[in-house]
Amino acid sequence: MNAYQKKKIISKIAPVVTATGVPNLFEGRYGGIGHILMFHRVVPDSKKKRVHNHLSLEVTPEHLERTIKFFAEKNYNFISIDQLDERLGNEVCDNKRFVVFTFDDGFRDNLEIAYPIFKKYGVPFTVYVTTGMPNHTAVLWWYILEDMLLERDNVHFTWKKKQYSYESKTSDQKEKAFESIQHFVHQNFSLDDHLQLLQAIFKDFQSDLTRHSSELGMNWDEIRLLNQDPLVTIGAHTVNHYNLSKLPPEALKREILDSKIELERQLGQPIEHFAYPYGKTHHASEREYNCTEDLGFKTAVSTNIGNLFAENFHRPYSLPRININRVTDEHVLKLQTSGLIPFLVNKGKSIIR
Numbered sequence: 001m002n003a004y005q006k007k008k009i010i011s012k013i014a015p016v017v018t019a020t021g022v023p024n025l026f027e028g029r030y031g032g033i034g035h036i037l038m039f040h041r042v043v044p045d046s047k048k049k050r051v052h053n054h055l056s057l058e059v060t061p062e063h064l065e066r067t068i069k070f071f072a073e074k075n076y077n078f079i080s081i082d083q084l085d086e087r088l089g090n091e092v093c094d095n096k097r098f099v100v101f102t103f104d105d106g107f108r109d110n111l112e113i114a115y116p117i118f119k120k121y122g123v124p125f126t127v128y129v130t131t132g133m134p135n136h137t138a139v140l141w142w143y144i145l146e147d148m149l150l151e152r153d154n155v156h157f158t159w160k161k162k163q164y165s166y167e168s169k170t171s172d173q174k175e176k177a178f179e180s181i182q183h184f185v186h187q188n189f190s191l192d193d194h195l196q197l198l199q200a201i202f203k204d205f206q207s208d209l210t211r212h213s214s215e216l217g218m219n220w221d222e223i224r225l226l227n228q229d230p231l232v233t234i235g236a237h238t239v240n241h242y243n244l245s246k247l248p249p250e251a252l253k254r255e256i257l258d259s260k261i262e263l264e265r266q267l268g269q270p271i272e273h274f275a276y277p278y279g280k281t282h283h284a285s286e287r288e289y290n291c292t293e294d295l296g297f298k299t300a301v302s303t304n305i306g307n308l309f310a311e312n313f314h315r316p317y318s319l320p321r322i323n324i325n326r327v328t329d330e331h332v333l334k335l336q337t338s339g340l341i342p343f344l345v346n347k348g349k350s351i352i353r
Contacts, residue, residue, distance in 0.1 A: 007056065007327045010341075014331035023338035030339025032307030034079075034087065034098035037067070038321040041107045042114040049171075051146040051178045056325045061113055063326070068121050070330050071099045080124035081233050081273050084299060088313035101125040102301060102321065104237060104275055106133045108218045111226050118231060127226065128237035128275035128301075131262045133217030138240060140212040141198050145181055148205045149174045155181070157201045159188070189246045220266050227267050235273035236260045236297075243278055244288050252288065257295050274300040289317040306342045 017023065040057040042064050059067075071078070077098040079087055087098055101118070103110050106129035118125050132138030148155060149168045155177060156165040164184070166177035181201065188197060198209055218226070227234050236259040238244070244252055256274065263271045274297045276284040284302060292300040299316045306320030322336045335341045 005052075007325060010335070011327035011329060011332055014329070014335055017340070018331045018334045023334050023340045026339040026343055030307065030343045031337060032097075032309045032339065034076075034100070034308045035337055036081075036084075036100045036102055036301055036308065036319060036321040038301070038303060038323050039064070039101070039103045039114075040105055041103075042109050042117075044113075049150055051149060052175055053142065053178060053182070054146055056323075059324060059326060059328075061117060063324075063328075064114060064117055065121075066330070067324060067328075067333070068101075068117070068123055070333055072121070078121075078123045080231075081126045081235065081299060084319075085313065085316060088308065088310060088316075102235075102275070103127045105130050105241070106218050106223065106237070107216055108222065111218055111222050115226060115229075115232070119229070122231070124231045124233070126233040126235050126273060127223075128235040128273070129218075129223060129259075129263060130237045130239070130241045130277070131259045132240050133213045134220045134223055134266075135262075136210055136214040136217075138213040138217070139195070139198055139209045140216065141185065141202075141209065142182065143212045143216070144202055144206050144209065145178060148202065149177055152205075155201075157203065159197060159200050186243060189243055191242070191247060191251055194242070224267060227269075233273065234263060234267060234271065235275060236263055236271050237275045238277055241277045243283050244276060245283050245285070249287075252291055253295070256291060260295065260297075272296075272298040276300065276302055278303065280304060284318075292317050305336075305345045307337065307339055 039059065041059075042061055043058050045060050075096060077096050079098045079100055081100055081102065084100060101123060103114065103125065106127055110127050114125070130138055153167070153169045154165065155168055156163065158164070166180060168174045168177045185197065185201075195209075202209065223234065226232050236256065238255045239259045239262070240255065242255060244255065247255060260271045260274075274292050276288060278284075280303055289300065297317070299319060301319045301321055303323065304318070304320045305322065307322070308319065312319060320342075328336075
């Protein structure tokens with residue numbers, strides 16, 4: 001069972017679970033005082049065939065609007081990431097829970113589609129920019145992989161004198177091939193030969209590996225335009241979107257610091273917030289947390305699932321988030337914000353450390 005199938009199962013059982021009232025039993029202890037929501041892209045619905053991973057990273061404009069309304073109807077405070085430390089440090093300021101909207105990577109639809117919706121409702125949001133996107137050097141290999149799998153019935157490549165082959169005739173085979181190759185890339189990551197590995201995989205399919213960063217990502221003029229609005233906070237998301245846990249110490253520091261320096265140079269202001277690429281505990285842990293603290297960031301967000309508690313004030317470099325995807329409807333959101341899903345995922349721990 002792949003990750004997207006698991007998400008769909010949760011979406012099917014969520015209405016039944018919420019109807020029983022079980023989430024209410026978790027809310028007091030595991031619901032926390034607020035949430036950071038994680039998005040990537042906002043794109044109109046399409047009949048085009050896709051691989052599930054990208055549907056997991058995309059929501060429609062209507063979905064984004066429903067998510068805003070979900071929290072508005074529950075009388076949440078909409079705050080920016082800049083206000084988070086003050087809010088965490090003052091748990092009883094108004095007894096209202098809060099929510100922070102964040103986007104990873106820096107896709108153009110964040111400006112063209114998401115921004116007008118946030119503007120309509122006066123809701124602040126953060127965009128964590130991978131600087132390789134506007135510099136057109138980032139390799140969004142997961143989009144190239146999707147294109148290749150949708151086009152071909154078989155994918156094969158050679159790496160270090162060994163042949164690899166994946167059937168991709170049916171939708172199920174394409175899903176399995178995507179997950180297998182994605183896992184292969186992560187497991188075989190090396191700073192010295194990462195590009196060579198990607199070139200080997202896509203050798204007969206696409207020669208320009210950076211094409212998607214210019215086609216899908218914002219350029220610097222668009223980022224500056226977005227940054228002019230007080231509703232928007234720009235944060236850093238590394239230079240190349242590497243798995244940071246695989247980098248040696250000096251390369252880790254450069255990958256984070258260079259993105260901060262480039263954003264500050266382009267925008268003429270301090271960059272104080274960071275998001276870890278991939279961001280699970282096995283992608284970023286104490287070494288990475290300490291690095292972001294040493295480099296002067298105020299906060300750093302992960303992709304670990306969880307709600308926020310006052311105690312997170314003392315752990316601002318490993319903040320959990322709630323992932324919003326195509327199947328995160330109001331019932332799934334209830335399971336998330338009540339703390340039921342975080343409770344199950346984190347085995348009863350209310351605060352991710």
